[in-house]
Structures are given as C-alpha cells and as structure tokens.
Amino acid sequence: MDARLRRVNKEIADCKNDRSSNIRIDLIDSSPFHLKGSFPGPQDTPYEGGHFEVDIVIPDSYPFQPVKMKFITKVYHPNVSSASGAICLDILKDAWSPVLTLKSTLISLQSLLCSPEPNDPQDAEVAKHYTTSKRSFDDTARYWTQIYAGGPGSRGKTETKESVRDEVAIAGLEKAHVDQFEALGFERGKVIDVLRRLNYRGANVSKITEDRIVEELLK
Amino acid sequence: MSSDYDYSDDDGDYYDEDDMMSTQDDEGSAPSDDDMDMDAFNDDFSVPTRNARKSYEIEHESLSQTAIEKLMAADIEHISGIFGVDEGTASLLLRHMNWNKERLIEKYMDNASAVSVAAGISLPSRSPPSSSAAAPIRSQGSSARSSSVPLGRTTRQRGKPNSRSPTPALMHGSGRSQAAKPEPFVCPICFDDSQTSFLALSCDHSFCAGCWNAYVTTKIREEGEHAIRCMAEECSLVAPDSFVQNVLSEDPPTWGRFQELLVRHFVGSNPNLKYCPYPSCTFTVSCPAASHKSALTTIVPTVQCGAVATPPHKFCFGCPIEADHRPVICGVAKMWLKKCRDDSETANWIKSNTKECSKCMSTIEKNGGCNHMTCKKCKHEFCWVCMGPWSEHGTAWYSCNRFDEKEGVDARDAQSKSRASLERYLHYYNRWANHEQSAKLSVELYSKTEKKMEEMQITSDLTWIEVQFMKKAVDEVEKCRTTLKWTYAMAYYLDKGNEKELFEDNQRDLEKAVEDLSELLESQIDAELIPSLRQKVTDKTVYVSKRNEIMLEDTAKGFLDGRWAWNVTVEGFD
Ligand SMILES: [Zn+2]
Ligand SMILES: [Zn+2]
Ligand SMILES: [Zn+2]
Numbered sequence: 001m002d003a004r005l006r007r008v009n010k011e012i013a014d015c016k017n018d019r020s021s022n023i024r025i026d027l028i029d030s031s032p033f034h035l036k037g038s039f040p041g042p043q044d045t046p047y048e049g050g051h052f053e054v055d056i057v058i059p060d061s062y063p064f065q066p067v068k069m070k071f072i073t074k075v076y077h078p079n080v081s082s083a084s085g086a087i088c089l090d091i092l093k094d095a096w097s098p099v100l101t102l103k104s105t106l107i108s109l110q111s112l113l114c115s116p117e118p119n120d121p122q123d124a125e126v127a128k129h130y131t132t133s134k135r136s137f138d139d140t141a142r143y144w145t146q147i148y149a150g151g152p153g154s155r156g157k158t159e160t161k162e163s164v165r166d167e168v169a170i171a172g173l174e175k176a177h178v179d180q181f182e183a184l185g186f187e188r189g190k191v192i193d194v195l196r197r198l199n200y201r202g203a204n205v206s207k208i209t210e211d212r213i214v215e216e217l218l219k
Numbered sequence: 220m221s222s223d224y225d226y227s228d229d230d231g232d233y234y235d236e237d238d239m240m241s242t243q244d245d246e247g248s249a250p251s252d253d254d255m256d257m258d259a260f261n262d263d264f265s266v267p268t269r270n271a272r273k274s275y276e277i278e279h280e281s282l283s284q285t286a287i288e289k290l291m292a293a294d295i296e297h298i299s300g301i302f303g304v305d306e307g308t309a310s311l312l313l314r315h316m317n318w319n320k321e322r323l324i325e326k327y328m329d330n331a332s333a334v335s336v337a338a339g340i341s342l343p344s345r346s347p348p349s350s351s352a353a354a355p356i357r358s359q360g361s362s363a364r365s366s367s368v369p370l371g372r373t374t375r376q377r378g379k380p381n382s383r384s385p386t387p388a389l390m391h392g393s394g395r396s397q398a399a400k401p402e403p404f405v406c407p408i409c410f411d412d413s414q415t416s417f418l419a420l421s422c423d424h425s426f427c428a429g430c431w432n433a434y435v436t437t438k439i440r441e442e443g444e445h446a447i448r449c450m451a452e453e454c455s456l457v458a459p460d461s462f463v464q465n466v467l468s469e470d471p472p473t474w475g476r477f478q479e480l481l482v483r484h485f486v487g488s489n490p491n492l493k494y495c496p497y498p499s500c501t502f503t504v505s506c507p508a509a510s511h512k513s514a515l516t517t518i519v520p521t522v523q524c525g526a527v528a529t530p531p532h533k534f535c536f537g538c539p540i541e542a543d544h545r546p547v548i549c550g551v552a553k554m555w556l557k558k559c560r561d562d563s564e565t566a567n568w569i570k571s572n573t574k575e576c577s578k579c580m581s582t583i584e585k586n587g588g589c590n591h592m593t594c595k596k597c598k599h600e601f602c603w604v605c606m607g608p609w610s611e612h613g614t615a616w617y618s619c620n621r622f623d624e625k626e627g628v629d630a631r632d633a634q635s636k637s638r639a640s641l642e643r644y645l646h647y648y649n650r651w652a653n654h655e656q657s658a659k660l661s662v663e664l665y666s667k668t669e670k671k672m673e674e675m676q677i678t679s680d681l682t683w684i685e686v687q688f689m690k691k692a693v694d695e696v697e698k699c700r701t702t703l704k705w706t707y708a709m710a711y712y713l714d715k716g717n718e719k720e721l722f723e724d725n726q727r728d729l730e731k732a733v734e735d736l737s738e739l740l741e742s743q744i745d746a747e748l749i750p751s752l753r754q755k756v757t758d759k760t761v762y763v764s765k766r767n768e769i770m771l772e773d774t775a776k777g778f779l780d781g782r783w784a785w786n787v788t789v790e791g792f793d
C-alpha cells in the first residue's frame with residue numbers, strides 16, 4: 001500500500017479511537033487526502049464555546065512536507081486571515097517535522113488560539129487591533145465566535161437590532177463612533193464600511209480627522 | 220574589381236578617419252578561435268581577434284563543478300587538519316559559516332561546542348533550562364534561516380516535553396546504521412511494522428530507511444536544501460554527507476543533485492564566484508576583478524562560462540539585468556530600466572497620441588515606423604522624434620541620434636515644458652527600444668539569411684563555407700545593435716559637454732554602419748552580383764565590427780579614466 005495512504009489512514013483511525021481527545025478528523029469526500037479537522041475553542045479565551053473547523057489538504061510528499069491547513073470557520077485572530085482563513089504558524093512551514101501528525105497539528109492550532117503572536121501576523125489589521133486595544137479585540141473575537149463558530153449567546157437572537165449591533169462589533173468598531181456619523185445622515189452600513197477600511201479604532205481614532213471620514217463617506 | 224567597391228557617396232568617408240586606419244593596422248589577421256574550418260574565408264575577415272585583452276573585456280575564468288569541488292575539498296581538508304575532526308564534520312562546520320574559514324577558526328577556537336551545536340553536528344550537552352534559551356541556538360543551526368517565526372513558540376504551543384535522548388553530545392562522523400532495535404520497533408513516521416532497516420543520526424532518533432530516503436529526496440528535489448535536519452521534532456542535527464549518500468545509495472541522480480547544491484552554496488558564499496545562470500548549466504565563473512561592488516563603477520564585467528553552447532553562456536557578473544549591457548555600467552543600466560518601467564505608461568500615451576505640426580499646429584498622427592513626417596495640411600516635413608524640420612536631417616535620419624537640447628526646445632516651444640523633458644526621454648527611449656526590437660528580430664533575419672545562403676549555393680558556384688559571410692554579418696549586426704541599444708541608455712544620463720559629443724559621434728558612426736549593413740542584408744540577391752555583394756557585405760561587416768570595437772573600447776577607457784560625467788546622481792560616483 002502507498003506509504004502516504006497507510007499513514008493517513010492510521011492517523012484518522014487513531015484519532016477516532018482516542019476518546020480522551022476533543023479533536024476530530026472527518027472525510028469531506030471520498031479522498032483521504034482532503035479532510036476536515038475540528039476542535040472546540042479553548043477555555044478562558046474569546047473562542048470558548050465555539051466549534052472551529054479546519055480544511056486539511058495532504059500534499060503528495062506528506063509527511064515529508066507539511067500538511068496544508070486553513071480555517072473554514074471565520075476566526076478573529078492575529079495569525080489567521082479574517083478573509084481567507086490562512087494560518088501563520090511555524091510548524092505549517094519550515095518548523096514542520098515528519099513525526100508531527102494531523103492531530104498534533106490541530107492541537108497546535110487550538111493552542112494558537114490561546115496564545116496569539118501579533119508580531120508575526122497573518123492579518124495586519126486584526127493584529128493592530130490586538131496590540132492597540134486588547135479588550136476591544138476580545139469583544140470582536142467573542143462576537144465572531146458567537147456568530148460564525150456557534151458560540152454561546154448566538155442562539156435565538158434573530159432580531160434585526162441585535163444583528164446591527166453585532167455588525168459594529170464584528171468590524172471591531174465602537175458603537176458610539178458609528179452612531180456619531182450615522183447622525184450626520186449617512187447610511188449605517190456605509191459608515192461601518194468606511195470606518196473599518198480606515199481602521200478607525202484604538203489609537204487611530206485620534207489620528208484620523210472627522211473631515212477625512214466625511215470625505216470618504218461622500219465618495 | 221574596382222566596380223565591386225561601388226560604394227554610395229555616403230560610404231566614401233568610411234575609411235577617412237585616422238583612428239580607423241590605426242586600428243586596422245593593429246589588428247593583424249590572426250584567426251580567431253571560434254572560426255573553425257574557415258581559414259579560407261578568414262582572409263576576407265580581418266575581424267578583431269582576442270589576442271590582447273581589450274579595455275572592455277574583463278579577465279575571468281570558467282570553472283567546472285569538479286574544479287569547484289576540488290576547492291571545497293581543499294578547504295575541508297584544511298579545517299579538518301586544524302581542528303582534528305573528520306572531513307564530514309569539517310564540511311558541516313564550513314557550510315554553517317558560509318565557507319568563511321577565518322571566522323570559523325576564530326569562533327571554533329573560542330567555543331568549539333557552541334559552534335558544533337549551531338552547525339547541527341552535536342546536541343546541546345544538557346537540555347537547556349528554558350525553551351527561550353534554546354531558541355537562538357536552534358535558529359542558528361536551523362537551515363531555515365529565513366524564518367521570522369520565533370522558534371520558542373513551537374515548544375510552547377505544542378506543550379509537549381522535548382523527548383531528547385539523554386545521551387551526552389557526541390561528535391558524529393559518518394551516520395551509521397543503528398544496530399537492530401528492540402522488538403517491536405515501528406517507524407514513527409510510516410507506521411509500517413514490516414520495516415527492518417533503521418537509521419539514525421547521533422541523536423539516536425531512529426526512522427526506517429524508506430522514510431529517510433523519501434525525506435532526503437523531498438528536501439533535495441523539492442526544497443533545494445543542502446543542510447538536511449533530523450526528522451525528529453525540534454531536533455537540530457544535520458545529516459553529514461556520508462549519511463545522505465548512504466540513504467541515496469540507490470538514487471545516484473538525487474545524490475548528484477545534492478552535490479550540485481553543495482557547490483552552489485559554496486559558490487554563493489564566495490564573492491569572487493558566480494554560478495552560470497543558464498538553465499541546467501553547472502559551470503561557475505570566477506571574476507575577482509568584479510567581486511567588489513565599488514568595481515562596478517569602472518568596469519562592465521561581461522563574462523562567459525566554459526560550456527560549449529550556441530549561443531554561448533554570456534552573462535553580467537555584476538547584475539542580473541541583461542547578459543551583455545556594454546558599454547554602460549550596471550548601475551546606470553539599472554537606473555535606465557527602472558525609468559523605462561516607471562515612464563512606460565506616459566511614454567506609451569505620448570507615443571500612441573498625435574502631435575501637432577510645428578508649423579500649422581494641425582494634428583498629425585504617426586503612421587508606420589518612419590520618423591519622417593509630412594503634415595497633410597501644410598506639407599511641412601519634420602522629424603517625429605525631435606520635431607525639427609526634416610530638411611536639417613539631410614538624407615539620413617542618423618544625425619537625429621543627438622538630442623539637441625537648445626534647438627529642440629525652440630522647436631517644441633508650442634509644447635508644454637513637462638512634455639519637453641518627456642520628449643527628451645522619448646528621444647533616447649525610442650532609439651533604445653528600436654535597437655532592442657531589431658536585435659530580437661535577428662532570429663527572423665537569420666532564417667532569411669539562411670535561405671539566401673542556400674539560394675547562393677544554387678545560383679552561384681560558391682561553397683557552403685564561402686556563403687558564411689552572410690551569417691557572420693547577421694551575427695555582427697545583432698551584436699552591434701545590443702551595443703547601440705545600451706549607448707542610448709548611457710547617453711540619456713551623460714552630462715552635456717565635449718565628452719558626450721565624442722560619445723555620440725562614435726554612436727552615430729556605429730549606427731550608420733549598422734543600418735547600412737542591415738539594409739544590404741535585406742536587399743534582393745541577383746545571381747550575377749553575388750561576388751560583389753559578398754565583397755560589400757564582407758567589407759561592411761569588418762567596418763561595423765571595428766566601429767563597435769571603437770565604441771566599446773572608448774567607453775570602457777572613459778570609465779577607467781573617470782571621464783564620464785552624469786546629469787543625475789549615479790551610485791558610486793561623487
Ligand atoms: Zn518509516
Ligand atoms: Zn534527531
Ligand atoms: Zn553556462
């Protein structure tokens with residue numbers, strides 16, 4: 001049997017048999033080389049209560065070259081692209097070792113959620129948010145967990161008012177700021193869009209003039 | 220016979236110049252080494268030969284992979300002797316220090332075990348107290364120096380204790396096959412319990428031979444890695460060559476590729492050496508004269524490797540811009556290309572747009588490649604490039620190689636000032652691009668010429684060797700167009716003055732000669748006139764070649780003498 005196939009099959013089986021672990025690996029289609037990993041968000045983090053899914057592609061030269069992983073679930077984290085789910089983690093690149101497994105790599109992703117590394121960011125904007133205002137970052141990360149990862153507090157909240165407030169938080173913005181420009185007669189969605197684009201948060205607020213924002217809103 | 224030299228009036232002054240005569244005298248007619256079997260026709264071509272090195276030629280030497288391997292072996296032997304270590308270890312130490320022997324000796328004398336650990340030869344004697352302390356050591360030993368990821372992170376995140384063997388640090392020579400493992404030992408990578416052969420570096424991390432082979436092959440073939448680390452997580456030991464060779468004993472091509480990677484690393488570590496950039500060529504060129512960046516303000520190090528190839532493997536030792544950008548130095552060539560890239564949009568806009576007739580101001584579109592414009596409305600004839608009256612250009616447009624700053628500004632008074640500077644740029648750019656284009660068309664010209672040569676063999680009693688004059692002429696034209704192209708890049712940056720004028724005189728003479736020969740090569744062949752055509756082409760080829768010589772030689776001397784002054788700041792010039 002193909003060595004890669006044997007190894008992957010064993011990894012999947014081992015993971016299934018390990019009842020103490022909360023890591024899951026599932027097939028997506030009939031190919032054993034395209035898988036879906038999942039794990040719960042770590043406790044005492046903004047990701048707690050969420051269920052995170054990871055797309056796994058096993059390259060031809062696996063395990064001698066690293067497995068390819070990216071988040072399927074949207075995650076608000078400095079080392080994860082908020083748009084594509086791409087992950088910045090050393091073991092997925094040059095620190096990979098063939099003795100690492102899919103499971104151990106997923107555990108590493110889980111612990112990456114505990115300990116972000118904003119100095120080596122994948123998503124510069126999120127990293128900036130993290131370093132300028134940790135509390136506000138946590139709020140946004142928690143909202144993303146709620147909305148995208150099925151975290152606590154998300155169930156049954158379908159009122160429109162609620163979702164509008166969420167939008168502000170998701171964008172990592174202050175509600176007061178959005179209200180302020182909405183009061184000038186601009187459409188709320190557009191305000192959120194512009195403020196997000198200008199990164200109107202944390203220390204940036206004092207650097208960006210209101211005129212500049214209005215100018216952008218008028219475009 | 221004299222009728223064969225039926226030159227046009229223009230050609231009359233070809234041989235009037237004194238410098239021409241003296242150059243001709245100097246040349247002699249020794250056969251050049253690339254003309255095999257062509258003695259018969261060499262008499263016609265007193266083409267300059269390579270007897271004495273010209274100012275524009277740089278001394279360099281081509282080295283085969285074997286020759287480089289000998290240099291490496293000498294360094295390894297030297298270090299092995301001084302440190303009293305085996306050659307595999309000496310090689311890893313040298314590679315770790317990028318083949319800087321002096322630094323290696325200094326560091327090794329200072330702290331041999333730290334250097335050995337960093338080079339991936341031995342394990343740290345004790346597990347370091349904290350992972351952060353281990354990080355710098357590991358990042359040095361790690362081959363992946365480009366990584367910006369703090370290595371301590373991996374340890375923390377995986378939260379798994381380091382399962383390093385408690386064995387004290389060992390210096391390892393050849394990686395040896397480990398004795399049979401206590402049963403049942405299953406390779407932790409492939410989980411294949413039928414494997415019987417296991418290998419480990421001195422760290423004792425055992426894996427099956429099949430996994431080692433697959434891993435080493437991937438590292439070499441897919442990652443071009445010459446420092447192959449142990450497969451265990453966070454183990455920083457590097458496999459010595461003997462171990463790699465043993466693992467690849469069934470796969471000589473991959474072992475060969477590994478040796479090539481080692482040679483490339485050695486060459487890359489030595490500023491006197493450059494690996495030939497042509498695909499799958501394994502030659503190295505040594506050019507100590509160009510090893511320092513400062514030398515590149517006075518020389519253009521065009522070199523050629525020893526591979527027997529058509530065309531030969533010519534490249535610039537100083538930059539990756541273009542194989543041969545003589546006569547202009549690397550820095551100016553680079554500046555020019557950047558300018559062309561930056562201005563290409565504006566230039567294209569201007570080029571594709573219409574201009575106003577300098578007399579009646581009506582709009583005129585450029586049609587075709589000819590710069591001779593005639594206004595449809597007032598019949599005013601002018602030059603598209605300089606906007607000056609065509610009558611002042613005489614019968615040839617070549618005198619337009621010089622951008623006349625003063626008159627040009629008058630003629631373009633109607634145009635805006637920013638446009639004037641753009642026009643100045645376009646003057647040089649158009650000529651630069653034209654020669655580049657024409658040189659590229661040489662493939663086409665060559666096949667046309669080949670056809671002509673065939674025709675000649677049929678319609679005349681000339682032999683194959685005798686019709687080679689056409690090929691020779693095409694080659695010369697291509698060579699000279701490359702020179703011309705770069706002279707326009709140079710002239711754009713040359714400061715106004717006497718020296719620039721002399722430069723442009725040489726440029727004009729070369730350009731005129733090249734265009735003349737080009738035209739002749741494109742002309743119809745009349746069987747009866749073949750002997751005279753042959754004579755003409757041969758004479759003109761010799762002349763073109765000499766004009767090129769003069770252009771290159773004088774410019775190169777100018778750099779050596781510090782004669783060239785620039786209208787911008789050029790790196791390395793005061
Ligand atoms: Zn194995
Ligand atoms: Zn090891
Ligand atoms: Zn070559």
Ligand SMILES: [Zn+2]
Binds near residue numbers: 520541544548
């Ligand atoms: Zn160069």
Ligand SMILES: [Zn+2]
Binds near residue numbers: 580581596599
């Ligand atoms: Zn007109």
Ligand SMILES: [Zn+2]
Binds near residue numbers: 602605606607
């Ligand atoms: Zn002109």
